[in-house]
Amino acid sequence: MNKLALSDEILLNIDKPARYIGHEVNAVMKDKEKVEVRFAMCFPDVYEIGMSHLGIQILYDMFNSWEDTWCERVYSPWVDLDKIMREKGIPLFALESQDPVKDFDFLGITIQYEMCYTNILQILDLSGIPLLAQDRDESHPIVIGGGPCTYNPEPIAEFFDIFYIGEGETVYRNLLDMYKEYKKNGISRREFLIQAAGLPGMYVPSLYEVSYKEDGTIASFEPTVEGVPRTILKQIQMDLTETYYPRKPLVPFIKITQDRVTLEIQRGCIRGCRFCQAGQLYRPVRERDVDMLKQCAVDMLDSTGQEEISLSSLSSSDYSKLEELVTFLMETGRERMVNISLPSLRIDAFSLDIMSKVQDVKKSSLTFAPEAGSQRLRDVINKGLTEEVILKGAAMAFEGGWTRVKLYFMLGLPTETEEDIRGIAELSNKIAALFFETVPKEKRTGQVQIVASTSFFIPKPFTPFQWAKMNTKDEFLDKARLTKTAVREQLNQKRIKYNWHEADVSMLEGVFARGDRRIGEVVRKAYEKGCLYDSWSEFFKNDVWLETFAECGLDIYFYTTRERGLDEIFPWDFLDCGVSKEFLKREWLRAQEGIVTxxxxxxxxxxxxxxxxxxxxxxxxxxxxxxxxxxxxxxxxxxxxxxxxxxxxxxxxxxxxxxx
Incomplete structure (x- = not known):
């Protein structure tokens, strides 16, 4: 066993030391002297969240299936260990070998959420890697970013050598082979990056230059090296059956956010909700073969001993072999005493029948996501869900014995009116009333509870709403208060609980989502002032962020509340996610007319x-x-x-x- 990078004294004085010791069940150990490429795969958040991410499990399995490569894992140290590492000069290390990250060939960072940007700098800083890509030399790892946030990589472009645009199964093998030649032939780091930029899906920020107009919008975005592509097309894996999938996923020593076996049944979504970035980025819809999924489920349960298996998909109900797969999993679950989790299901008769069979006698809550309170606004966002369907689903749920319903909505959607906002409370009230209409008194097993939650709408790149203006913090809070007031006016108010998201965090997320390269300076300076774990409310320092924007001469409202013109060049326009800008523009115009697609x-x-x-x-x-x-x-x-x-x-x- 490799010697731990942290002493027993340190491990005994920090929270959850098992986050840092490695050697979990199914962790891959190799002889570092017998591999040619060492890859540190990083999730820039605490261990419990990073270990729950399926994407890293898939890439970990793929990289380690190659004899010449050893992939290890890195997560953000929690604040207690972060402080100790800085005080004692302990470099950030990978879990498997406990070796310093700075000694690896690659540091790959998956970027799932904009509010992890300062954690990326924490990873670089603790590793002893210069924060700015321009300051690195041949002694430093190649820092490569992937994940959904790379579809607008510009706010963090200066921190990365390469961004991988698309799904990881496709081009990494070519990149690693090119890297091996780079090491063997002794070419410069810059020459390697120029060669890498010629691979499909590889964006090297240092090889592009952006200029701005007087009004702050982008004038041009051009490559600075001949032969470097102007447009970068996302890479996707079309055949999801004959590709990598972890049959022996990692099993942690401590409880993590998603502590179960995850079975990804398909990628993509047919629904076309206009606010949803994932629905556009992961087109077209691709299914995994049902027989492959059955065998995969058995293999993963055998290799992990997990007691729960969950289906992963943007819309599980749209998987064509769902009934066959769920029937198999139910039979397997009974034999092995394994629970089945079925998220992302539409609430219809089939789904409720299935859920009643897989859930415990004490039924958990059901979730609906109407997103908007009125039918008019649901048509604007192309939700494809009518009030009739929602109420019918709720009635079937109550008849089936469920008494708790969660409802998810957004505030601040384009064209929103006070009537739409009040509709959130009114729809919640109708569902609560439906319980008493549907379930006879003698058959009620408990009181009905409706939990209505609202998040604040944030326009995202590569959606029809990428042109939309975002509400201010005060507007968001006013709308949340109006919703709360409207709930209190309802006949069944005691049966309705209302929650809303934090406005400060939403505002910063909105800046990052549609920001340009100028935002990088703000991220760096905010990190230097102590901003870290911004997605955790107890650590979020809104005053520091506002102060830093002012110091850098940037107006957050330029990035949030300003509606974009149809001809404006976006920071992400050099990327091609497969969905054309003309299509998105058409959908934006249809949304303003309330036309359903x-x-x-x-x-x-x-x-x-x-x-x-x-x-x-x-x-x-x-x-x-x-x-x-x-x-x-x-x-x-x-x-x-x-x-x-x-x-x-x-x-x-x-x-x-x-x-x-």
């Missing part, structure tokens, strides 16, 4: 994702081989149906090198 299975909307050569765009044929419901089946059909909808390369079906 059908989901992908009902009608192809020509978003651009068809050019990836698979997914739902190619699956809708009947037994006679005819196209069903208007869904395009080939790139030629796609081009024919949608010629003129967007840029010429989309209409021709040739973008990204794919020939129609």
């Amino acid at each position: 059908p989901n992908c299975k009902r009608q192809c909307q020509g978003c651009g994702a068809a050019r990836f050569g698979g997914g739902i765009c190619f699956e809708k044929r009947n037994d006679a081989g005819e196209i069903e419901d208007g869904a395009a089946q080939t790139l030629k059909e796609y081009a024919h149906l949608h010629a003129g909808d967007g840029p010429a390369e989309y209409a021709a079906g040739t973008e990204g090198g794919v020939q129609a």
Whole structure:
């Protein structure tokens, strides 16, 4: 066993020392003298959250399946250990070998949430790696970022050597082979980065230059080296069955946020909610083969001893073999005494029947996400959920024995009115009343409780609402107070509990979400003033952030409350997520008119994702081989149906090198 980087004295004086000792069940150990590439995979948050992230488990499995590579893990030290490490000069280390991160070839950081940006700097700082990429030399690891926040990497661009745009299963092998040649031939770090920028999906910020207009908007974004691509196309894994998936996932020594086996059944979503970034980024929809999932579930349960298995998907109800898979898992669960978790299900008769079978006798709460209080606003956001459907689902739930319902809404959505806000309380009241109408008094097992929660709407890149203005902090809080007042006016107010999110954090997230390179200076200075773990309310220092923005001469309202013009260049426009800007623009205009767009299975909307050569765009044929419901089946059909909808390369079906 490798010697621990922390002494017994330190481990006995910090919270949850098991976060730092490694050697969990299924952790991969290799001889570092027999590998050519060492990769430190980092989640910039506390261990319990990072260990719950499926993406790192998949990449960990993939990297360690290669004989020439050893992938180890790194998480943000909690504040108690952070203080000790700084005082004693202890460098940040990887869990498996306990070796310093600065000795690795790569430091890969997955960026899932904007409020982890100062934690990224903590990782670099404690590792002894210069915060700015321009200050690094051949002795430092290549710092590479991935994950959803890289779809606008500009606020943290100066801290990274490379950003990997897309899903990790596709290009990493090529990058590591290129790195091995770099080490062998002794070329410069800069030359390696230039070569890496030629790989699909690789964005090297130091090779691009941005200029601004007098009004602060972007004038141009150009590569500074010949041959470096102007546009970077996201990389996606089309075949999710014959690819990497961890059959022996890591098992922690302590309880983590998602302490269960996770089975990812598909990627992508057909729904097209206009506020949802994930629904756009992960198009097209791709399913895993049901037989592969069955075997995977058995293998993971065997190798971990876990007592719960959860399905992972943006919309589990849309998985075509859901009934077959759940039936198998229920049978397997009974044999092994394993519970099944089924998130992201639509509340319909099938789902409730399944949930009644897999949940304990004491039924837990059911969750609905209407997102908006009125049907008008649900049409604006393209939620695809009517009040009739919501109430019908709630009635079935009450008849099935559930008494607690969680409702999720957003405040500050585009075109929102006071009537829409009051609709949150009114819909909650209708659901509470439905309990008494639906369940006879003699059959009630408890009192009904409705928990209504509101978050504050934050416009995100690559959504139709990327042009929208965001509310101010005071506007958000006024709307939360109005919602609370409206709840108190309802007949069933005692049955309704109302919660709302913190406005300060939402405002900063809004700046980061649509920020440009100028934000990097603010992040760095705020970190130097002690900002860390900004997603944790007890550590968030809003006054320090506001002070730092002022020092850097940046106005947060420029990034939040300003509605963008349709012709404005966004900081992320050099990235191609597969969904065209013309499509998003069309959806933005339809939203303002309250026009609903059908989901992908009902009608192809020509978003651009068809050019990836698979997914739902190619699956809708009947037994006679005819196209069903208007869904395009080939790139030629796609081009024919949608010629003129967007840029010429989309209409021709040739973008990204794919020939129609």
